[in-house]
Amino acid sequence: MTRFGCLLSALLVADFSIVSAVGAVEPMDGFLEKHCISCHGPEKEKGDLRIDKLSRDFKLGADTHHWAEMIEQVNSGEMPPKKEKKPTQEEIAAFVTQLDSLIKEGRASRMSARPAVTHYRLSRKEYQNTVYDLLGVRYDPTQPGELNEDTLWHGLERLGSELSLSPSHVDRYYRAAEVVLERAFPAVNGEARKVRKTAAELRYNGGKTQQEALDRFGIKRPLRFLLFPGNVQNALSPQWFGKTGPEHSGLYRMRLQASGIRPLGGQPAHLSIGKRTGEETVAGIIDFDITAPEDHPQVYEFDVMLEMPATLDFCVVATDVVDRRSGAAFRNALASRGGYIFTHSSETLLLNANAPQMFDDKGNGLFSTVLLDWIEWEGPLETPAEKARREGVVPADDAAPQMIANHLHRFAERAWRRPVKAEELEPYLKSYQAELEAGEKPMEAYRVALQGVLTSRNFLYLVEGEPEAREQLNDWELASRLSYFLWSSMPDAALFTAAQKGTLHGEGLKEEVDRMLADGRINRFIDDFSRQWLQLHRVGMFPPDKKLYPNYDRWLEMSMREEPVEFFREVFQKNLPITGFLDSDWTMANARLCDFYGLPEPKGGGFQRVSLKPEDHRGGLLTMGAALGLTSDGTRHRPVHRGVWLSEVIFAKTPPPPPANVPAIEPNPPKSPKATLRDKLEAHRNDANCASCHAKIDPLGLAWDNYDAIGQWRTHEKIAAGTGANPLVNPSGEMSDGRAFKDANDFKRLLIEDRDKFVRAFIEHLCTYGLRRVLTVDDEDDLNAIATEAKKNQSGVKAIVRAVALSALMKKR
Known part of the structure; x- marks a missing residue:
């Protein structure tokens, strides 16, 4: 709205x-x-x-x-x-x-008349970041059995009015605090260990049978482990690290050396490492394309948070899986103990005509394949900075009561993000004393006090305007508002110092905001805000029908979800004009997206900046596969849903919900002429109860009719049933103010003409995100002031974010 x-x-x-x-x-x-x-x-x-x-x-x-x-x-x-x-x-x-x-x-x-005190509960992501910045502990609240999922409001997961607290929340917060403290102060310190498995060691019996075959043929090339589509192989066994347990959960570094086989005109091999979800599928926690050729393997390295004990698997993701090659029998033959191990496609001696066919007679791969030389895991890893965050938190076992109180006081001030009175900590010190009297060791007793601090409302909530009723935030509250706006986490030492000195309501604010915008933690804002603003949680909510869209796969979906985030990152970091969100002659894409869009493939791995031409029919956020796919139902495009999404994201307006019992648009009758979805909507709009809303919504969605349900360009709409040829797409329309457009490019031109409305709407999104509440008419003058300030800087995206952070609105409770 x-x-x-x-x-x-x-x-x-x-x-x-x-x-x-x-x-x-x-x-x-x-x-x-x-x-x-x-x-x-x-x-x-x-x-x-x-x-x-x-x-x-x-x-x-x-x-x-x-x-x-x-x-x-x-x-x-x-x-x-x-x-x-x-x-x-x-x-x-x-x-x-x-x-x-x-x-x-x-x-x-x-x-x-507004309430004097407002509480805003931390989202799961903010909780995760906060315990990391507070104690240097990695904790994933999205794991099964951990923190409850956040309630969303138009994609935003941090609005105070939505984040209620139920009994189940309380139970899980206590459990989360236990886990965090166990990892911060383990009973037994575990050293980081490294395990390495070669291609031979990953084979049965050390690959002796395969090595004998290579020796028999006189092949000197190294033994490799073959990973092909349709087969899932182990990538990490719990026993690799020996004893496992909660103390070993944490950051792990994975390295592997691999190369890829790519079919002529096909996709590069894509490797997914994660948890098995089916016979041939894996939910990846590490996903990447392997573009290195077989003669020049490359070392790939990733850092990943693992909850131990963990069992991970390899899965090669490709749409060119050869299901016509006798399915399971084909896979079993390749994986058999006595089967030949692949070394290089040019080794024609191994291309046995009686073996499963994987290569043509010239040694070219028939589908994407990964050749693994070795894999190495190391962890759990901790940096000196992470360890430093825990220094001085726990007193010595023989510390005097006052020393214990001092330690807890320092910790509580950091955790609660404000000055703490001594009497506020009395309940926690009493619980510590009670545990001692019950026979617990000093460390275990003190852990109970720490757990109390981490489950207090002062930690779980941002408390603003307490205790007296006032219009302005104090410096401590403003420091937290800024840090959770720009870093999705607690203030750091420099921001705490500024709050203590009382400089955030003066010139010190500009210095701190500029420092925060330049800090690496700003990537949390980029990731979190772009994801929530664009409602990217809806990507893949309705999986496309495989029969209708056979080239859609999980890796494409993941790539689609990342594209707008990486695009936002590029625009933000270079402070490019906000109109780039509406149209651009470039995008951020990886090999999979380039293949999908028909663009030249980037030279490096991962997401790269790729130039666009008019004939590519791309540019800006609105023609990205994510934006076009999240508004579809898996079988067909939905112009009305596209219009509603665009109205919310671009204009910050949510159209009203449809009236009850509105009949669905029926499929095309088999004996009737093929009609486009637009034609059916025209009939729907003849209903007087529907016409007024659809007149404003539909043009915003019909402009993108040249894109199907997953965002592929088309000129004709494919109609499954009906007589006659598939009809031409008609993307023309008229804006609510009467301006006409002929297609998506023309529509984007009109949006750019209305850039001031878009800038204003973008500022509203930022303020709603930063203030953690729905804006009201009483915020209008402040929003106008921010828009005026942003215009001085030619509406660069980083400049707009800076203007919001420095605004008078951000200082108000």
């Missing part, structure tokens, strides 16, 4: 009578009577709206956001609708001026 309310056509009926104390207000009443009441009054209630029922008590503010939306609708020309008589500019100016004045007059009363 606009963060000020729903569209005019969806305004809710407010059960308030007009407040007589306001008196007759002209020209506002005259404007409403002349241009609005006939459609939104006693005789007719379009969009379920009775304007005469809206409260005019602007101090109470029950319907203020509805009135503010009315100003926007009238100013934009969307209301009154085209078929009605248009008001003059003088009438509009008088109406808007008076209504705006009434809204502003009640602002002070509305602000003073």
Whole structure:
């Protein structure tokens, strides 16, 4: 929704009578009577709206956001609708001026009525980052049995109104604190260990049979382990590290040397390392393309968080899996103990005509294959910086009571992100003493006190405006708001120092924000904000039908999800203009996406900046596979859903939900002429109850009709049933203000013309994310001030984020 309310056509009926104390207000009443009441009054209630029922008590503010939306609708020309008589500019100016004045007059009363104390619970991601920055401990709250999934609001996972606390949350927070403290202060310290498995060691009996075959043929090339599509092989066994247990969970470094076989005109080999989810599938925690040729293998290295004991598997992901080659029998023959081990495709002596066919007569691979030389795991790893975060947290076993209290006090101030009074810690010190008296060792007793600190509301929540009612945050609260906005975590020592000195409400704020924007932790903002803003959790929510889209696979889906994030990273880090989100002559892509889009493949591995040409039909966020696919249902594109997503993301407006019992669009009858989804929507819009909303939503989605359900370019819409040829796609339309467009490129041009609206909407998204609440009409002046500041810097994306961080709005509770 606009963060000020729903569209005019969806305004809710407010059960308030007009407040007589306001008196007759002209020209506002005259404007409403002349241009609005006939459609939104006693005789007719379009969009379920009775304007005469809206409260005019602007101090109470029950319907203020509805009135503010009315100003926007009238100013934009969307209301009154085209078929009605248009008001003059003088009438509009008088109406808007008076209504705006009434809204502003009640602002002070509305602000003073806001709750004095607001609590915002940390999201799972923020909890994970915070315990890492506090204690140097790696903990994954998304694992089964750990923290509850966060409730989303339009993709955002950090709104205080949504993140409630249930009994199950409390139980899991206690368990999480136990795990974190066990890893921070283990009973038995485990040293990092390294294990290495060669291709021979991964084979049965050390690969003796395969080596004998190579010796018999006189082949001097090394023994390799063959990983081919359709087969899952072990990548990490628990026994590789010997004794395993909770103390060994942590960061591990995986290295392997491998090369790839790529079929002519096919995809590079893609290796996924993760947990087995089926006979031939793996949920990857490490995914990468192997582009190194067989004669020049490459060493690949990754750091990954592992919950031990862990069993991981290899899986080669490719859409060119040869299912026609007798399936399981083919795989079993390759994996048999006595089967030949592949060394190089040029070793024609191994290309036995009676063996499963994997290569042509010239030694070219028939499908993507990985050749593994060795794999190495090392861990758990800890950096000196991580260890330093735990120094001084635990007192000596024979420490005096006051020393123990001092240690706990220092820890609580960091954990709670503010000064702590001695009396606040008395319950935790009493629990420590009770544990000692019960016979526990000092360390175990102190761990109970630490657990109390980590399960306190002061740790789990950001508490703003306590205890006294005030409009402004204090320096400590502002430090946390900034750090959770830009770093998704607690303040660091420098930010704590600035808060202690009281400089964050002065020139010190600019210095700290600039430092934070340059810090590596800003990548957390890039990852988290872009993912939530664009609602990327919906990518893959409805898996595409394999029969309709056979080239769609898990690796493509993962690549699609990463593309907008990497694109955002590039735009942010280089402070490029925000209009690049709407259109660009480049994108960030890996080999899999380049193959899907038909682009030249990047030279290096991973995501690279790739140039685009007009004939590529790409550019900006809106033509990315993720944006086009997340609004589809797995079988067909959905223009209405695309329009709703674009309205939310680009304009920060959520159209109203459809009325109850709206019939679904039926498939094309077998004996009827093939009709596009657009044609069917036209018939749907003939319903008067649907027309007003669809007139605003549908053009935003129909502009992308040249892209199918997974974002592939097309000129004709494939219709399964019906007579005649598949119809041509028609991506033309008309914006709500009457401007026409002929296709997606034309539509993007109109969006760029409206860049100020997009900038304003982007700022609203940032502020909602940073403030952790839905914005109201009372935030409008602050938003306008941020937009004005951002415009001074040509609306570079990093400059906009900086303007939000430095804004007066960020300092308000």
